[in-house]
Amino acid sequence: MGGNRQELAPGKARGIEDRLTGIPGLDAVRERIGSWGADGASVPRHVHALLLGLRRLDAINLAYGPAAGDGALEEVAARIQHFAAGDLDGPWMLARAGGGTFLLVANESCSRERWQLFADQLAEMIARPIAVPSGVLRLSPRIALIRALAGESVDSMLDRLGNALQDANEQQRGRLAWADGEVSPPGRSSAQLETDLLGAIDRDEIEILFQPQFSLADDRLIGAEALARWNHPELGRIGAGVLFGIAERVDHLAPLSRHIAHRALAAGCAWPGELRLSINVTPADLAFGSYVRQMLDLVRESGFPPRRLTLEVTEQALISDVTLAAQTLAEFSAQGIRIALDDFGAGFCNFRYLKVLPIHYLKLDRSMIEGVASDKRDVAVLRAIVAMAEALDLQVIAEGIEDEAQRDVAAHEGCAYYQGFLRAPPMSAAAFAELASV
Numbered sequence: 001m002g003g004n005r006q007e008l009a010p011g012k013a014r015g016i017e018d019r020l021t022g023i024p025g026l027d028a029v030r031e032r033i034g035s036w037g038a039d040g041a042s043v044p045r046h047v048h049a050l051l052l053g054l055r056r057l058d059a060i061n062l063a064y065g066p067a068a069g070d071g072a073l074e075e076v077a078a079r080i081q082h083f084a085a086g087d088l089d090g091p092w093m094l095a096r097a098g099g100g101t102f103l104l105v106a107n108e109s110c111s112r113e114r115w116q117l118f119a120d121q122l123a124e125m126i127a128r129p130i131a132v133p134s135g136v137l138r139l140s141p142r143i144a145l146i147r148a149l150a151g152e153s154v155d156s157m158l159d160r161l162g163n164a165l166q167d168a169n170e171q172q173r174g175r176l177a178w179a180d181g182e183v184s185p186p187g188r189s190s191a192q193l194e195t196d197l198l199g200a201i202d203r204d205e206i207e208i209l210f211q212p213q214f215s216l217a218d219d220r221l222i223g224a225e226a227l228a229r230w231n232h233p234e235l236g237r238i239g240a241g242v243l244f245g246i247a248e249r250v251d252h253l254a255p256l257s258r259h260i261a262h263r264a265l266a267a268g269c270a271w272p273g274e275l276r277l278s279i280n281v282t283p284a285d286l287a288f289g290s291y292v293r294q295m296l297d298l299v300r301e302s303g304f305p306p307r308r309l310t311l312e313v314t315e316q317a318l319i320s321d322v323t324l325a326a327q328t329l330a331e332f333s334a335q336g337i338r339i340a341l342d343d344f345g346a347g348f349c350n351f352r353y354l355k356v357l358p359i360h361y362l363k364l365d366r367s368m369i370e371g372v373a374s375d376k377r378d379v380a381v382l383r384a385i386v387a388m389a390e391a392l393d394l395q396v397i398a399e400g401i402e403d404e405a406q407r408d409v410a411a412h413e414g415c416a417y418y419q420g421f422l423r424a425p426p427m428s429a430a431a432f433a434e435l436a437s438v
Helices: 026-036 057-064 066-087 112-127 154-171 190-200 240-249 253-268 283-287 291-302 322-334 352-356 376-391 404-412 429-437
Strands: 047-055 092-096 101-107 130-132 135-137 140-147 176-178 206-215 221-232 236-238 276-281 309-313 338-344 361-364 395-399 417-419
Touching: 026 092, 026 101, 026 154, 047 066, 047 112, 047 154, 057 066, 057 135, 066 092, 066 101, 066 112, 066 130, 066 135, 066 240, 066 338, 101 154, 112 140, 112 176, 112 236, 112 240, 140 154, 154 176, 190 221, 190 240, 206 253, 206 429, 221 240, 221 253, 221 429, 240 253, 253 276, 253 283, 253 291, 253 429, 276 338, 283 291, 283 322, 291 322, 309 322, 322 338, 322 352, 361 376, 376 395, 376 404
Parallel strands: 140 176, 221 276, 276 309, 309 338, 338 361, 361 395, 395 417
Antiparallel strands: 047 101, 047 140, 092 101, 130 135, 206 221, 206 417, 221 236
16 A cells, blocks of 8 residues: 555554553454455455544644543443444454554444444444543544455455545545445435334334353353344344444433343243343433332343343443442342443453442453463453452353353353353344253
8 A cells, every 4th residue: 555545554463552452453353354254365255344543643642641542542442342242243353453543344244334324323432522530532533334345355455444544534524434435325314213213112123132151161051141133124133232322312222221121031031940131231221210110020020030130231331320320239139130240341440340339240341351362461361350250259251252262261260151152143032042942
């Protein structure tokens, strides 16, 4: 690539720079995409990618100091990972492409409109204020999008993405740009999507998938996490990140959360034995004054045993009022419901939460697992987290296990449970019921 085009360094490995965000460099992306394809060299069909660049990063470093810039990069990496984890059903990977640039690749079958909607909602998430010790930052992301061509090399894909991102930065006609000048599909406007969502529950378009969870000691199925997907009649399947982003704009989070819990609990009642059900708790849930009463009513009405239910809460749901969150979660705990602190290790971790919250599980973010099979420092961090959890009488759940090597390390270091594509992707209620009956 010549001239002043943005260059993605082809030989960048996981180095000091990538230690900052805890995510790998581009070499790891080549390996991962190679594992998805039949020949190990070209990009397989269904691979989508985006390159996200942050503008004004130098100005932030000058105005607030390098520490603020570093903190912003860590927060951006955590937000991308969390958004992708909630929205994508197929395997995916995030990498640092240098400076303020991040590459996300996904082996995901979806339409161009759906990938553009994902990118647009991700840009909104990144643009939200970021608190740093010296003030509040607002970032302006630009995103280049691509659907890989059949038989295309990884370097060709990266080259086209780099050119598209440079064009997006130069033309300033919007925050999204498709590679090779492809015109962005019109899709549906935000107002149309918001209107669509208001009737989606009544039209039974919100589907509940289940991500199986297994014991690390013997690979025994121990339960599943409930995940929401919106089967939009025009755009196809829309993941939780986009779904909840739209619901937040139309003040529809509470009805959506109730619907998800109701459907998940109903499905769980048919499960054999002592299989557990995990349901995610949103910030809006914890802020809703009647959330505890309504959730406990749903549990009682469903007949699902409270002792087999886990509520997963992220740090993002705790930031606004951790004292109120602790009180709310304590009410659930008193009923025998267990609490998991989700995405532990993503971005900044406030260890005060471990002291004040009535939690039973630490659920490790996939970034805490990704490098454990090849990096001694990653193993050391995992070992320290597990030791801390044991001292606090907490069990550790490893998320994002994609190969046997990661599973072996997680088991050796003392994690109790795991989930990930190694054993099973998210699946329908019927498919999980069949898996549970084996």
